[in-house]
Amino acid sequence: MRSTPSSETYDLVADCTGPKSATVTVRDLAVEVDAPETSGGRNRGPTPVEYLLAALAGCVNVTGIHVAREMGIDLDITAVRVSGDLDVSTFRTGEGDRAGYERIGISVEVDTTADAAEIDAWRRETERRNPVLDTIARPTPVEVSISTA
């Protein structure tokens, strides 16, 4: 599975506690996936499509600060806003064009002394090296296997 020498494997397991809820165990941490009460859940945690955007927001911060330090740019990220448009009809009825996000927008609020050219170079390098953004923006092979109890 490790296709390159510097490849690392990440894994986790979701214990499915209900039709819309799961407790995900990641290392020594537990994460609750749920749905709002208006959608039949108990609102113990965000929904899966919200967690995807949260992963992206967090990765913009981590990658952005790492790249700024490497480039020697004085830059701090204060907030990251992420929004995504999703046609829910594919999930609900199977009739839409695609199940996933049609478009995701990220707005990054930075505190910096860098000039516009430096900020632009930082932005491009940050986008290219962001693991979550790259996984979403480019096709990623996903293989599903089923086992019966």
Next chain:
Amino acid sequence: MRSTPSSETYDLVADCTGPKSATVTVRDLAVEVDAPETSGGRNRGPTPVEYLLAALAGCVNVTGIHVAREMGIDLDITAVRVSGDLDVSTFRTGEGDRAGYERIGISVEVDTTADAAEIDAWRRETERRNPVLDTIARPTPVEVSISTA
């Protein structure tokens, strides 16, 4: 932004609390993104690349149960295991081929009275209608904008 009548917009904001940590506000919920202590974090929550896999695991459950009910199949999902291989060198040094996951594998444990053909039809429909899986597997446009404080 709503490109189809049934399109919904999801959004959230990450308050960046450190170089590896953020508090993400989703509706009335808060999610902690962090890194293990061995990576310079405080381990208050999973990392962004882990949250991506958690989103996928949760979405396999939600979509799988929804589709099984619609198809009239007696099927319950007990656990979802997700693993992903990621070449960390692109993030770290910029020198790898791609920053994102090279491959993601999902193993779904089901409890069902359905036969193999029904399970296979269910698996295919579930994969096609899974919003998080579709966002990852197919290219998704991501736009980044920067604002300075």
